[in-house]
Amino acid sequence: MKYKFIKKKINYNGSELKPLYAYVHHQLHGDSIVAFAGSCDVTLDHMVDAEDFVVGAKIKADCMLHFIVEMFGQNLMTAVSLQRLLVSIVQSHLMGAGVTLIRKGDDLYLKNKKLSVSIASCSAVSSQIHLGINIENGGTPVPTCALKDFSIEPVKFATAIMEKFTSEYISIVEATQKVRPLQ
Amino acid sequence: MKYKFIKKKINYNGSELKPLYAYVHHQLHGDSIVAFAGSCDVTLDHMVDAEDFVVGAKIKADCMLHFIVEMFGQNLMTAVSLQRLLVSIVQSHLMGAGVTLIRKGDDLYLKNKKLSVSIASCSAVSSQIHLGINIENGGTPVPTCALKDFSIEPVKFATAIMEKFTSEYISIVEATQKVRPLQ
Amino acid sequence: MKYKFIKKKINYNGSELKPLYAYVHHQLHGDSIVAFAGSCDVTLDHMVDAEDFVVGAKIKADCMLHFIVEMFGQNLMTAVSLQRLLVSIVQSHLMGAGVTLIRKGDDLYLKNKKLSVSIASCSAVSSQIHLGINIENGGTPVPTCALKDFSIEPVKFATAIMEKFTSEYISIVEATQKVRPLQ
Amino acid sequence: MKYKFIKKKINYNGSELKPLYAYVHHQLHGDSIVAFAGSCDVTLDHMVDAEDFVVGAKIKADCMLHFIVEMFGQNLMTAVSLQRLLVSIVQSHLMGAGVTLIRKGDDLYLKNKKLSVSIASCSAVSSQIHLGINIENGGTPVPTCALKDFSIEPVKFATAIMEKFTSEYISIVEATQKVRPLQ
Amino acid sequence: MKYKFIKKKINYNGSELKPLYAYVHHQLHGDSIVAFAGSCDVTLDHMVDAEDFVVGAKIKADCMLHFIVEMFGQNLMTAVSLQRLLVSIVQSHLMGAGVTLIRKGDDLYLKNKKLSVSIASCSAVSSQIHLGINIENGGTPVPTCALKDFSIEPVKFATAIMEKFTSEYISIVEATQKVRPLQ
């Protein structure tokens, strides 16, 4: 798994959650995690989460840190499990910075203030995860908290999270390659 | 996923990591997590982790809290991902009790003192996870810490962890059932 | 697996065979079978069965009882096997009501009169089955029979079939969770 | 899928449910269904069904008709679905001979009298089904009925069932090869 | 696996790499390989290979021999492995005709002159391979060689390749059906 922080601002509208996004747009071949900053405004057309679609949810923020993970040869159950682990890694990392958040599934909260949005799905060729973390609180449809509230610098934070997730992913793959079958 | 705390003391020797363990021995049918207390002494014959086998590692403790998870229809990559999430849930839970541990892959440490052992593997019919957490420090081959050091009562702790893991598992399965395919 | 009879009349044109149909339109989350009554007129654009597409078949009826099954984490071979079992359940049920039909693959016949149409396919996130059973004979391109010919009341019939299929599906899943691997 | 009736009497003890049974013992390569007559007495050691194992069930009969199906490249969920369909084919066939049985999962009953035993499981290379149907009632641990009660001749019956199941299997495989993906 | 040479000239633009192509357009049901002659000009819209897409590659030739393979129930890793084997079969066949080519992945070269283009991908229902081999050198964006240079008659060549690939495919499937599981 490779990782890359994209310095250019990219406004996320959901069309980025498409097979080979990192390869076509950022030259990362194979399993990858990329991060970039930009607004978030997912159109109904690109809403992957039917739960949001059904209620016409607004997935919006003026300034978010976006992570997009792509994995090949993994199914959706693995992708969602790894999504939870990615969110858990963010929680642990912020804990290390003195910020105590609660994780409910794939969401992080400071009391009732939501820090993040996330979704995972798959196509016939790969699985993908989007995780968006508020950099600032502007433009969100619900009460939120943001990295700015915690004085967390987004680029350094993004890089640390990508390093940790990449290590974890590689170590998980390795762990599947050193056990005997059960009988 | 069902869960059950087994009150009877069971000494774990590795033979418990066998398909249908919870069903055959504890009447839990389907996806399950069971917990029990007992010593740990994994014989070479039942050592699933080839890394341990190669170095002739001793996986031993006089008094451990054992968790055994079994999942049907899931592959090994998912099982290892969920193993990490289970360990992460333990870490978070202990954090809530004021104990700050470091997670390295599937191990938990208080500085250089190891709290746990864990392995995940699969047969043709299911995947399984073993997670053992020291209740006391006696009989371990490396420097360890234990629930007793933190004044954590094992039964209540086990039940809380099983409840959280069961909820997480169900919510992961549900998350795979509400997303549109990517294209 | 959940089931639900939709009281509202819905005219089926093939666009209903789309991932998350029951969730998005009828609030049923997860594995499900829904039934509703309405006409049937599948447009070429939504014709999933290439056999029909190639010959420009007309899949039409003025009044049909429609079943839509959706299953997550199951492949197409399982979906088609379960489609056959669903049709077989309908056959047995009608036999119990004194109607002796012949099943040829996924079709039911009274002599040369066709009672039903059916198809199963899959996307990257789920598998789906459509089974349409004539309520009346009007508007069909071939000789047909219909529930009305047998004085079968559609709503009660649909509910009985959904109950039986749901039980069968759950018992099949359970049967995969109680066997030892072969060696 | 190939089929073959084995004329030699073979007493079934469960060891026959082993990958490549039809190939090694009866020269049938690939997907297959074989049938033979003989007693049934499954030893605990070869008991694949943990439900039976747990209660120490006796799976016995003096004279049974045995079917063994083996399928390559299919998972356990498909195998159990096809097991149900096989039992359903037997039910339909006997119905055509004037015998009305009730199917409960993978069992057939004449009122409270059991006609059959069945199990399906898998190894890393294939899935297998065993279906045993009483030819006579002797030696069974529960109230049973048998082909003899219905004046059904076992060899002809076995051949008809194998023909029907083979056709159904081939037509199911073909049905998976003529549908467009859903989107 | 069935094979067929299509006598009608068909200009390939990439839209042919679509599930059920051989079935819908050439009446070949199930696993298949078809061949036909025609120009090659893949539009960006139908470019499956993101590597080509990213650099805006031109996949063009005035006169090519096209092979399209479709396989059901096989994953992308198998499809790419078989693509390499197909190209290897072409290499061996031409070697037998006195033409020594170098294979680099899925490409064949006579020194720096490229003979072929190829891609493999999958949908939710099947995997497909396209292999195009220059019949003549006109209209290609890079230095090429062609069957005409080697005095190879395309129809006979295509038939021989399809025969060999079909035999190989069948023998591979058979090889998966005669081995014991490893333990």
Add this chain to the structure above:
Amino acid sequence: MKYKFIKKKINYNGSELKPLYAYVHHQLHGDSIVAFAGSCDVTLDHMVDAEDFVVGAKIKADCMLHFIVEMFGQNLMTAVSLQRLLVSIVQSHLMGAGVTLIRKGDDLYLKNKKLSVSIASCSAVSSQIHLGINIENGGTPVPTCALKDFSIEPVKFATAIMEKFTSEYISIVEATQKVRPLQ
């Protein structure tokens, strides 16, 4: 994929085709190909190929070059396809050294003289391939040819083959990670 030539002589009896062989015995973690020289004498107990088992074939040679490939997360169909490709790579390589062999499935022949034996199978955790190539002709049950006949030095040859197969494997995996899904 990693590769390693084991200098120590190892006599192959079939027990080496066991999950994690390269890891446990030669410290190669993950996808791997290892080679070593030694006699070949596969006991019935370790005969994975039921075809050989059925006829009581002797798989013997006094001095062979053995390759053992292990791949994780790949199914048996992929393993057999890659086995063929491995044999094809050997054929091409020897062609480059002036030796023209015929490949029939997974066997290589010089006219009627057999150069090699091979098998591929899988467990619940990995797939494995054994390819044995005669270094000398002694002790074989059928007419054979051997590397010595062609003045091929085994160690250099083994290393070249392992390099080529490793490159091919990596490039196949990469090829699965750069294509758009078909629709």
